[in-house]
Amino acid sequence: xxxxxxxxxxxxxxxxxxxxxxxxxxxxxxxxxxxxxxxxxxxxxxxxxxxxxxxxxxxxxxxxxxxxxxxxxxxxxxxxxxxxxxxxxxxxxxxxxxxxxxxxxxxxxxxxxxxxxxxxxxxxxxxxxxxxxxxxxxxxxxxxxxxxxxxxxxxxxxxxxxxxxxxxxxxxxxxxxxxxxxxxxxxxxxxxxxxxxxxxxxxxxxxxxxxxxxxxxxxxxxxxxxxxxxxxxxxxxxxxxxxxxxxxxxxxxxxxxxxxxxxxxxxxxxxxxxxxxxxxxxxxxxxxxxxxxxxxxxxxxxxxxxxxxxxxxxxxxxxxxxxxxxxxxxxxxxxx
Numbered sequence: 001x002x003x004x005x006x007x008x009x010x011x012x013x014x015x016x017x018x019x020x021x022x023x024x025x026x027x028x029x030x031x032x033x034x035x036x037x038x039x040x041x042x043x044x045x046x047x048x049x050x051x052x053x054x055x056x057x058x059x060x061x062x063x064x065x066x067x068x069x070x071x072x073x074x075x076x077x078x079x080x081x082x083x084x085x086x087x088x089x090x091x092x093x094x095x096x097x098x099x100x101x102x103x104x105x106x107x108x109x110x111x112x113x114x115x116x117x118x119x120x121x122x123x124x125x126x127x128x129x130x131x132x133x134x135x136x137x138x139x140x141x142x143x144x145x146x147x148x149x150x151x152x153x154x155x156x157x158x159x160x161x162x163x164x165x166x167x168x169x170x171x172x173x174x175x176x177x178x179x180x181x182x183x184x185x186x187x188x189x190x191x192x193x194x195x196x197x198x199x200x201x202x203x204x205x206x207x208x209x210x211x212x213x214x215x216x217x218x219x220x221x222x223x224x225x226x227x228x229x230x231x232x233x234x235x236x237x238x239x240x241x242x243x244x245x246x247x248x249x250x251x252x253x254x255x256x257x258x259x260x261x262x263x264x265x266x267x268x269x270x271x272x273x274x275x276x277x278x279x280x281x282x283x284x285x286x287x288x289x290x291x292x293x294x295x296x297x298x299x300x301x302x303x304x305x306x307x308x309x310x311x312x313x314x315x316x317x318x319x320x321x322x323x324x325x326x327x328x329x330x331x332x333x334x335x336x
Contacts, residue, residue, distance in 0.1 A: 016046035019060035019072040022053020025155035025175030031198040032073040061090040071202040099293030101200040112181040126157035127170035212269035219292035237281040242315025269294040273320030
């Protein structure tokens with residue numbers, strides 16, 4: 001399941017290892033390789049880690065928890081299809097993991113086939129469910145006779161083509177090199193601005209969380225009692241502190257029917273007063289809260305810098321700092 005580049009235990013202890021959704025040739029590997037050595041060094045304490053493909057996001061996250069690898073890069077959200085269920089479910093399992101980086105990758109697919117294959121020869125085409133969803137209309141128009149089959153990753157689809165199990169794969173262009181395939185079509189997509197968001201996760205602890213940059217995202221998951229207004233109370237705690245809520249999505253609790261994890265992303269950093277107060281308030285109100293990380297917000301080419309909406313009067317870091325100092329002076333009797 002894994003490809004280990006390091007050998008003895010001395011090497012294993014000195015080289016950081018990163019798992020990713022494999023096999024080689026996935027968009028996940030492509031996203032991970034966009035991170036510079038400096039970024040990886042800041043996030044993991046090692047600028048030149050070794051990369052190890054895993055068969056599923058669940059297996060990659062389990063490897064981090066077991067200590068077999070130091071971190072994992074997994075897809076968490078697609079701008080067309082929404083959240084990746086396996087990743088979301090995996091992030092709220094125990095022991096805890098934290099996100100230390102996010103990567104946004106504009107997704108453009110290739111249709112790969114064995115040399116000599118024409119469009120008329122294609123009777124079956126394979127892809128990951130998100131890949132199929134982003135190219136469904138293209139497939140229907142250009143390969144109308146092809147049976148669509150779903151795979152665990154786009155690279156796994158390419159491997160099936162190489163093995164003669166299917167005729168074509170909708171996948172990352174880099175998979176052609178790994179599997180000896182050729183492009184039948186390139187730049188394939190139904191939606192021109194589709195972006196997949198990947199996250200780099202590791203156990204809490206050293207090195208510490210990324211420092212605030214002024215353009216950060218904080219991710220968390222929360223559960224609440226099942227009564228009217230419970231979710232509104234959670235969202236209000238976030239809103240009154242000027243935190244821009246940029247994502248909310250729910251997933252069912254596996255062992256309690258009718259109850260849900262609410263996955264929330266907001267602008268700001270846990271080290272800043274507004275986000276810190278919001279998290280403390282949710283801790284008081286919710287039945288469970290999982291802090292999933294504070295990390296720099298990523299952008300894709302042509303986007304704004306991602307600093308989020310203006311928090312408004314009284315909601316800046318300076319406002320919170322001054323208010324906290326004033327309150328402290330009241331408590332110690334030095335102010336009025």
